[in-house]
Amino acid sequence: MHMTLRFSRFSWLMISSAMWLTPTLLLAQQLPSRTLPERNVPVPPTISEELAQKAVALPVRVFPLPRTAEEWKSSQKSIDADRAQTARATAQAVGATLKQRQIAGVRCFEIIPQTISPEGAQRLLVHVHGGAYVLGAGEAGTLEGILVATTCGTRVISVDYRMPPDHPFPAAVDDAVAVWKALVAQHEPSRMALFGTSTGGGLAMATVLRLKELQIPRPAALFLGTPWTDLSKTGDSYSTHAELDNVLGRYEGFLELSARLYAGATDLKHPLISPVYGDLAGFPPTILVTGTRDLFLSNTVRAHRKLRGAGVTAELHVCEAQSHADYLRSYPAPESREIFEEIDRFFDRHLQK
Amino acid sequence: MHMTLRFSRFSWLMISSAMWLTPTLLLAQQLPSRTLPERNVPVPPTISEELAQKAVALPVRVFPLPRTAEEWKSSQKSIDADRAQTARATAQAVGATLKQRQIAGVRCFEIIPQTISPEGAQRLLVHVHGGAYVLGAGEAGTLEGILVATTCGTRVISVDYRMPPDHPFPAAVDDAVAVWKALVAQHEPSRMALFGTSTGGGLAMATVLRLKELQIPRPAALFLGTPWTDLSKTGDSYSTHAELDNVLGRYEGFLELSARLYAGATDLKHPLISPVYGDLAGFPPTILVTGTRDLFLSNTVRAHRKLRGAGVTAELHVCEAQSHADYLRSYPAPESREIFEEIDRFFDRHLQK
Numbered sequence: 001m002h003m004t005l006r007f008s009r010f011s012w013l014m015i016s017s018a019m020w021l022t023p024t025l026l027l028a029q030q031l032p033s034r035t036l037p038e039r040n041v042p043v044p045p046t047i048s049e050e051l052a053q054k055a056v057a058l059p060v061r062v063f064p065l066p067r068t069a070e071e072w073k074s075s076q077k078s079i080d081a082d083r084a085q086t087a088r089a090t091a092q093a094v095g096a097t098l099k100q101r102q103i104a105g106v107r108c109f110e111i112i113p114q115t116i117s118p119e120g121a122q123r124l125l126v127h128v129h130g131g132a133y134v135l136g137a138g139e140a141g142t143l144e145g146i147l148v149a150t151t152c153g154t155r156v157i158s159v160d161y162r163m164p165p166d167h168p169f170p171a172a173v174d175d176a177v178a179v180w181k182a183l184v185a186q187h188e189p190s191r192m193a194l195f196g197t198s199t200g201g202g203l204a205m206a207t208v209l210r211l212k213e214l215q216i217p218r219p220a221a222l223f224l225g226t227p228w229t230d231l232s233k234t235g236d237s238y239s240t241h242a243e244l245d246n247v248l249g250r251y252e253g254f255l256e257l258s259a260r261l262y263a264g265a266t267d268l269k270h271p272l273i274s275p276v277y278g279d280l281a282g283f284p285p286t287i288l289v290t291g292t293r294d295l296f297l298s299n300t301v302r303a304h305r306k307l308r309g310a311g312v313t314a315e316l317h318v319c320e321a322q323s324h325a326d327y328l329r330s331y332p333a334p335e336s337r338e339i340f341e342e343i344d345r346f347f348d349r350h351l352q353k
Numbered sequence: 354m355h356m357t358l359r360f361s362r363f364s365w366l367m368i369s370s371a372m373w374l375t376p377t378l379l380l381a382q383q384l385p386s387r388t389l390p391e392r393n394v395p396v397p398p399t400i401s402e403e404l405a406q407k408a409v410a411l412p413v414r415v416f417p418l419p420r421t422a423e424e425w426k427s428s429q430k431s432i433d434a435d436r437a438q439t440a441r442a443t444a445q446a447v448g449a450t451l452k453q454r455q456i457a458g459v460r461c462f463e464i465i466p467q468t469i470s471p472e473g474a475q476r477l478l479v480h481v482h483g484g485a486y487v488l489g490a491g492e493a494g495t496l497e498g499i500l501v502a503t504t505c506g507t508r509v510i511s512v513d514y515r516m517p518p519d520h521p522f523p524a525a526v527d528d529a530v531a532v533w534k535a536l537v538a539q540h541e542p543s544r545m546a547l548f549g550t551s552t553g554g555g556l557a558m559a560t561v562l563r564l565k566e567l568q569i570p571r572p573a574a575l576f577l578g579t580p581w582t583d584l585s586k587t588g589d590s591y592s593t594h595a596e597l598d599n600v601l602g603r604y605e606g607f608l609e610l611s612a613r614l615y616a617g618a619t620d621l622k623h624p625l626i627s628p629v630y631g632d633l634a635g636f637p638p639t640i641l642v643t644g645t646r647d648l649f650l651s652n653t654v655r656a657h658r659k660l661r662g663a664g665v666t667a668e669l670h671v672c673e674a675q676s677h678a679d680y681l682r683s684y685p686a687p688e689s690r691e692i693f694e695e696i697d698r699f700f701d702r703h704l705q706k
Contacts, residue, residue, distance in 0.1 A: 032395070032396055032410045033393050033394055033395035033396065034393075034394050034412070034413075034599070035391060035392070035393055035394075036391060036392050036393075036394055036596055036597060037391055037596065038388060038389065038390055038391050039388070039389050039592070039595060039596075040386050040387075040388055040389075040592070041386055041387050041388075041389055041592050041593055042385070042386035042592060043385055043386065044587070044588060044589040044592070044651070045587060046587060046588050046589060046651065046655060047589075057385045059387070060387075234397070234398060234399060235397060235399055235673070236397040236399060236400075236645050236646070236673055236674040237645055239392070239393070239394050239395060239397070240392075240394055240597055240645065240646060242392060243389055243390065243392075244389060244593055246387070292589050292590055292593065292650050292651055292654060293589070293593060297645050297671075298397070298399065298645055298673055298674075301645060301671040301672070301673055302399060302673055304670075304671070305670075305672070305673065305691070308670075308691075308695070309691070315668055315669075316668075316669045316670065316671060317657075317658075317661075317669065318650075318654040318657070318669060318671060319654070319658070320588070320589055320651055320654055320655055320658065321589040321651075338658070338661075338662070342661070
């Protein structure tokens with residue numbers, strides 16, 4: 001069986017004759033690689049039926065490939081309309097209320113859960129949504145905020161930051177920092193946390209990097225859900241987990257287009273774009289979540305290891321058989337509730353009573 | 354690109370006509386599955402050169418497939434001779450001393466590191482080696498004990514437990530429990546930890562399950578390195594990471610043969626064989642380590658989640674691009690040192706001074 005695996009030493013020989021390749025391809029050629037044969041991937045019996053039905057058993061999601069600004073806007077509008085509907089339905093199901101607010105000139109949503117706990121009343125959680133820096137505008141970006149607000153019994157401010165094609169980097173970071181700065185002027189930072197999933201996780205890290213630079217008080221805790229910490233397709237699981245992840249599929253296509261649209265002329269490895277390259281010393285205690293099938297498994301574990309290396313309290317949770325951010329789309333599957341309860345307990349341990 | 358992925362609804366239709374399949378195959382057919390196309394897996398640039406050379410860039414290891422007791426013994430002898438040589442060379446390099454001892458009638462090694470720290474002098478760590486319950490006899494099983502003893506500056510007792518073909522389950526558990534019981538009669542359990550990798554991680558869990566049953570004092574901390582918590586090929590990464598892991602390859606073959614040889618007539622899901630099915634309440638604080646390419650990624654994260662669910666302090670570390678137990682074979686690569694330092698700090702936090 002192992003005979004079908006070839007250790008491609010051939011690739012070493014190609015280097016000298018490969019000067020016509022783009023730098024990215026050349027880099028890939030310089031490293032030895034193996035070929036993995038086709039394989040069958042069943043839904044494992046180690047997950048709940050609900051998680052299987054809502055997430056793991058689904059086919060790979062297909063994203064559009066917009067080329068012009070108009071095509072981007074049309075795709076964004078159509079995908080976000082669906083997401084907004086899911087968010088509204090969830091808010092109704094859990095009894096949460098959404099209020100639109102302007103904070104520091106930035107559109108935000110204040111999310112008020114049905115029940116606010118005694119500790120929760122003293123606290124404020126700030127959310128930056130996911131969506132590859134292009135999706136999640138308006139209510140479409142509030143689902144995670146609704147779930148965290150509800151689980152923690154705490155108000156959430158969800159930042160509806162500006163996005164490409166009209167507003168590329170650094171608009172999203174600027175908006176998140178502006179909102180945080182305004183909020184921290186009126187709240188005790190030791191009772192505030194910042195969180196987000198995917199792009200929201202990367203953006204939360206970029207926000208903390210900027211707060212450090214600007215010497216603005218930082219959150220007392222972070223939740224980074226499968227954070228997009230490296231937009232440059234660097235990291236093992238971009239290769240190993242391609243197409244295994246049925247949410248993101250692979251880097252090439254929508255993710256790559258989104259990364260380039262967001263970054264514009266700026267290097268994809270700029271620390272405010274790919275925060276795994278930033279100086280993470282002084283980061284607040286951080287909880288990170290990913291899944292065994294997640295295309296961003298490496299994005300997450302690299303950030304975890306780098307945080308630990310910088311002396312930061314950082315704890316990692318990896319969910320069996322889950323692809324990118326499955327804890328969001330599978331809510332309230334038992335595995336999803338379990339993760340939100342981990343986040344609640346983590347915030348509770350690290351935010352002042 | 355996504356078009357190459359097929360959501361095999363066809364498998365649902367096969368169920369009724371699949372009565373001729375073995376139960377295992379039948380189970381696989383009952384769950385929807387996807388086909389992942391062949392892929393190229395390069396060595397990522399996110400790891401040290403040393404880790405790449407010693408582990409990640411290597412071809413998939415090939416194990417023998419013994420059929421008779423004699424063939425087993427011959428394979429064991431030959432593989433363990435190599436491993437013993439590595440262990441001796443490592444002991445010499447780090448200045449550790451190995452002494453053979455009998456404890457409760459069980460062959461053990463006492464591993465004395467070059468430097469014993471002041472806290473280390475009060476502590477005792479107990480090691481159960483890996484090797485699929487068939488490998489690691491004698492000095493061949495001491496490598497990990499040498500590395501932990503050296504990093505923690507603490508003596509280690511490594512249990513050279515009996516193994517198949519002559520001594521199947523429960524000999525290994527009985528030996529580990531007997532040694533622990535003898536040691537804990539003479540040492541303060543709050544200053545003792547238990548650890549092991551792969552089979553050693555599973556065996557450490559089985560040992561704690563038995564200590565609970567027998568009401569013998571438990572360790573104050575556990576280190577479970579990519580523990581073999583489910584010997585029955587249940588868990589997502591047995592499928593998703595097959596042949597991606599260049600240490601273990603896949604379940605079918607050596608692992609499956611070893612599991613069956615060890616278990617004999619006992620169900621592979623017996624909690625003392627596959628401890629993820631045990632009652633983990635009351636387990637000591639536990640640190641778990643795995644890698645993004647590890648065939649036992651699910652074995653590890655399932656145990657982590659189950660420990661957390663049982664209210665146990667349990668922290669997880671996942672190493673970029675590493676296959677099964679690469680922190681052992683890549684020592685002293687920076688990523689390997691980092692993990693042993695995490696283990697040292699974890700033990701230091703949880704063992705009494």
